[in-house]
Amino acid sequence: MDLQDLLEDLAQRLGRGLFVDSTDGRMLGYSKQDAHADPARVASVMSRRVAPEIREWQNRYGISKATEVVRLPPNAELGIRARFCVPIRRDGRCLGYLWASADGKALDETALGALQGAAAELARVLAGRGDEREDLIRWLLDPDRTGEGALRKSARRPFAIGIGDPVPFEVRAVREAYGQARAAAGVAALDPALPRVLPWSGAGPYRMLLPVAPGPDPVLVPLENDEELVRTLETYLDAGCDVQRTAASLHLHRTTVYYRLDRIATTLGADLRDGLVRSHLHLALKARRLSGWPSNGHSS
Template sequence: MASGLQRVVDGLAVQLGRAVMLEDRLQHVLAYSRQKEPLDDIRRDSILRRETTPEVREWLRAAGIFDAQGPIRTPGAAALGLLPRVCVPARHGGRLLGFLWFIDAGPPMSEEEIGVVAEVASAVGVALFHESLAIGLAAHRELDAVTSVLLGTPGAAEEGARSLIEAGSFPQSEPVTVAVARPLLDGQVDEPLREAMERALLTVRHRLGPRRTLHLVRYDHAVLIFSGAARPEQIHAAMEFPVVVGTGEPRPRLDQASGSYVEAARAAEVAARMPALGPSAEWSRLGVYRLLTQLPPATLKLHEGLERLLADETHRPLLETLEVYLDLAGSAHATSERLRLHRTSLYYRLRRVEELAGTDLRDGGERLTLHLSLKLARLLGRYPRAHGRGTAT
């Protein structure tokens, strides 16, 4: 089918004496003719990357290409390095399936030329429709198999993994790592947002090549299964909106990926609640938060004295001093150096903590309870980190 579309594109280019590019509805490049001037940076980048950048997609969406029922001219954008274009949507039964693109300069296209393309576009739409049926069937089977691997029983996971490997969708002998992306946006995750996550994951899969990744979009997050090590930076680069990405630990086989998925989902939840950790979080580096995220929420209660300190914003310096002191195993010397605080001031703050919280820092059980309560308060968003970013402790 791809070779047939290439012949159509080459034939149009010869007939019109103009360069042609064909994209699918997600603006991934499917075919293009020999390119000649005028040629802008966007066309070059699209051919090299096999896709249009998010900034240009947004510009062209605003120009109305997704709503157009027939050929339209889109304006240039000097800031983006974009020349004017003629866009001819390829539809079948009213369904948008792709776009035929022409640079509308040197000289602009005539109405007769555009009419020729419009006639060909209907045939392109039919060809893309038939291709989408085959791809859709394969995608549906892949979706079922990936869902079984991540969410099914051990037997279903094994069967799903076997079908994916036998279909050539994933390698058999490499370990797997799962990454979960959660949107950092106010409000509920709606269908357009899920579609945007789907586009981003397909872009990552396209960039990394065949047999390297699998994906699944769930109700409020997106999942990517990597062959080998996870590549969270690829997910961030492809998303059209801010996300946090959590990664689980590798598993030796695809049918064991569900364990990595659970870890990745929890890591992403921690990253979403604790911005100080940064946009990505690895399960293996979350320290005590690995324990806290696995406990039933109803069982998690803070130290009563700590609750009193949290209730008053003026006690923030005391809380952060206490946290650093406990992070450094109760070393007054190390805490003074970390906070650049005179030892006398440190002891004064620690005594105030004991007085206000009704605790005794010489008691190992109290220190442990306070330390866990501080980390839980961070996880629950009760107070943000102020003394720096870094690995969770």
Template structure:
């Protein structure tokens, strides 16, 4: 596929005397010609980084290229180092397979545009079989990763054996990351575009983006969080949890469980990213069954169920400050007399004695469980 596509790009570049680039639908370069004239910084960054920079992606997609059926003339955007260019959609039977790009320096005339469209049609024939292969590969990856991380021991072992035999595994050690948000499938496609081939396994499982990556790639969790944020509507939350590092595919189920626990903590705290290694008490809280909150004493559940927000905030602040009245009052901007009054009301409503360590522990656990429940986790 690559040789045929490269020949098309090189031939067109020679005929036009200008640089030519072909991207896939995720704006990942597939073939590019030699450079004529000064380098366009966006083109350079795309080639070196294996995908278009985020600012360029947002700008280009904002010009409507993902739905265009005809060439799109895109003006220069000096602020991101992008010169004027023409995008020729590469289409076959209504299916979008990629984009052919011409830098407009000098402007592209009608004759050149006709030649570029012919080249795009020829490129579509080359890309069609690769697109079918890629779709089959992603479907297979979805099936294998779902089986690998499933509770079915036999299915998991079988998937691990297939992945090992195909040499399709990221560099060891491995780590599982899981993300939540809208447009998960788009986020997975964009994440794949940023990661070298065979350095990740990605799938949508349970409505979440789930990836197995090399643990040494320390920024992968942050990359997935950034990718999720880039595709969700403004004001919509996106969260990512990182599991722990494991040495074998057969151990990824454990890392996956811990990634989901970290994801619950991220959702609870409203954070972009949470890591298992940094979870501390949340390791135990997220392991409790969903019915654990129902086992909290009735009075404490009454306090947490609504209508006592001021008292709940006071209790949480008091416990987070290890029962230190002075620091709690300062945090809440309260006089100590007012704080003592609130603490007595908490004890009355919840039926606890805050002088007892066991009751303070119960209250702290209940507060965290209530937050996990409210976060929808």
């Protein structure tokens, strides 16, 4: 049973609207029948992505580390009705989230078991997609493959594989993912600092230099509510990653700067020692200034 069939079957049995999104906010699937869909969910379905402010609010309830069902209260400001979240986990990793509308109804043991069982099945489906991708990559790179065994040995130009973001099987989404894959393959072939097999999500500063993905790069989203860390990061990068200069500019002790940089790296899941990571973040910070985000401005 594929992801969509699984959602439709479970939604019908539970009498609740369901949807699944990835940990980075991409909409992966949703049940078609849901009379109680809230404005936030409708917007996510239309854009195929969960808005950053909604993701930030959801993450306050610890869903990324949860192993059981989490109930989130309504949020009128964001257009969210009460909902249940079931983390989709496999081998210790969170692959995404299964959401069920609460509609004022508690989960009985039967519904709870059905949701958890569905999350386990979804984990197999989502992990299976990754396994298929790895099999395809190995097949493409296999020098002993019949008929094309000399593909890499005889290549006269750099060889690389680009991977677009996972998307639903819809024309517009597939076209965008194809553009991402082509762009990732192109920069991986040109830049020796990048791996030969490159997901678009790992393209670093090239994500901002190439007009492939519409909208602002989400790399800074985890820091959007901590202006202190944003300012520290920008000052650090402006200072050529010199901690002493950064500390002097911010009137801080160097130990405080190191502490903040550690928090930044942990929050972003980024290695600040990596030159491409630093370039990506620096570009994103300057683009942030140009866009005027957030609305209350940013001063240094």
